Amino acid sequence: EVQLVESGGGLVQPGGSLRLSCAASGFTFSNYWMHWVRQAPGKGPVWVSHIIGDGSATTYADSVKGRFTISRDNTKNTVYLQMSSLRAEDTGIYYCARLGFNWGQGTLVTVS
Amino acid sequence: IVMTQTPLSLSVTPGQPASISCKSSQSLLHGDGKTYLYWYIQKPGQSPQLLINEVSRRFSGVPDRFSGSGSGTDFTLKISRVESEDVGIYYCMQAIHLPWTFGQGTKVEIK
Numbered sequence: 580e581v582q583l584v585e586s587g588g589g590l591v592q593p594g595g596s597l598r599l600s601c602a603a604s605g606f607t608f609s610n611y612w613m614h615w616v617r618q619a620p621g622k623g624p625v626w627v628s629h630i631i632g633d634g635s636a637t638t639y640a641d642s643v644k645g646r647f648t649i650s651r652d653n654t655k656n657t658v659y660l661q662m663s664s665l666r667a668e669d670t671g672i673y674y675c676a677r678l679g680f681n682w683g684q685g686t687l688v689t690v691s
Numbered sequence: 692i693v694m695t696q697t698p699l700s701l702s703v704t705p706g707q708p709a710s711i712s713c714k715s716s717q718s719l720l721h722g723d724g725k726t727y728l729y730w731y732i733q734k735p736g737q738s739p740q741l742l743i744n745e746v747s748r749r750f751s752g753v754p755d756r757f758s759g760s761g762s763g764t765d766f767t768l769k770i771s772r773v774e775s776e777d778v779g780i781y782y783c784m785q786a787i788h789l790p791w792t793f794g795q796g797t798k799v800e801i802k
Binding site: 616623 | 740744782784786792794795
């Protein structure tokens with residue numbers, strides 16, 4: 580069974596940094612693109628970033644480009660989201676996702 | 692790609708059917724033959740849960756009262772007989788091109 584477990588969220592001041600982690604299990608992690616999706620309070624989901632299986636290519640939403648960095652460690656079956664220069668509008672629940680399967684339970688990031 | 696859902700809210704009597712439309716601004720049919728349209732439900736206080744893969748394939752454990760149909764740019768999610776546990780916000784999502792984009796969401800309530 581595919582499982583994704585996010586961690587690393589918390590309360591951070593504007594301009595601060597945070598690193599999110601997503602531990603994956605139940606599939607051959609290195610074979611799949613992984614994504615981060617976020618959801619601001621009371622709003623719909625918004626795609627944030629993606630990384631291909633071997634980590635050699637990444638893409639970002641315009642709203643986070645230059646501030647967020649996605650990476651992965653295929654030896655640990657984990658994908659990361661390094662977030663810096665955080666803004667109030669980055670507040671929300673961050674989900675790790677693999678297309679075609681349920682997302683994780685999410686980790687809450689509050690920038691205040 | 693812009694995803695447009697209608698209606699934005701729905702109040703349904705238990706046991707009655709419900710239908711949600713989702714239209715994309717571009718065709719979601721890929722050259723590999725797949726159509727990258729997905730449906731999720733977000734129940735109160737929970738993370739979004741996958742209902743339907745690639746237009747019409749129910750995800751594991753999803754009751755067969757849920758069905759998806761459509762092609763190209765027009766898609767529909769149908770619930771044959773709404774139950775109280777179906778309350779939540781339903782989102783369509785396209786994944787043919789990055790960034791993934793979502794419909795505005797349809798809030799389903801029980802009368």
